[in-house]
Amino acid sequence: MLTKNQEGYLNTVPKDKIAHVAAFDPATQTTAKEITDEIKSVLPSAKVFYIGSSALGIAGENDIDMTVLGESTFDNYFEIFKKKYGNPEHTNLENKYVKWEFNRNGFPVELHLNAFMTPNFQEQIDTNKILEENRDLLLEYEKIKLECDGISWKEYLIKKYEFWNKILGIDKN
Numbered sequence: 001m002l003t004k005n006q007e008g009y010l011n012t013v014p015k016d017k018i019a020h021v022a023a024f025d026p027a028t029q030t031t032a033k034e035i036t037d038e039i040k041s042v043l044p045s046a047k048v049f050y051i052g053s054s055a056l057g058i059a060g061e062n063d064i065d066m067t068v069l070g071e072s073t074f075d076n077y078f079e080i081f082k083k084k085y086g087n088p089e090h091t092n093l094e095n096k097y098v099k100w101e102f103n104r105n106g107f108p109v110e111l112h113l114n115a116f117m118t119p120n121f122q123e124q125i126d127t128n129k130i131l132e133e134n135r136d137l138l139l140e141y142e143k144i145k146l147e148c149d150g151i152s153w154k155e156y157l158i159k160k161y162e163f164w165n166k167i168l169g170i171d172k173n
Contacts, residue, residue: 019156
């Protein structure tokens, strides 16, 4: 089963997008550390979260998913990030959420700036934590991801979400 938020997000996914799953590339983690260090050099107290398959060291898209919580300093962080990363791909200032997309060292990067911890982001953090602490679940997750190479992005996300919901104990809308 999927949550209402997951179903809502799936409705925004392009129908023609295909999942491309590849073996883990350790250079993604080196690149993520560079970006984290870059952020921390100008915002030392920033809460930077690096999540997803590359953070877990497993097969995936070899992309880098990062989120910074701006909290009460969101507006200041936003201005600093605009200078560093240019205009964002997506901006929702009413909800204090911004997303940049760029490439670094050949890897796609999604850098999110949130003012606060959202339920969706907390779910991602909780999922990563469970997977970090349970190698059997981590390997099961990687197997699911590898089996998804070449299928539609939407179907890929459904399989990921169903696995997340299973390990999080979420079984209904």
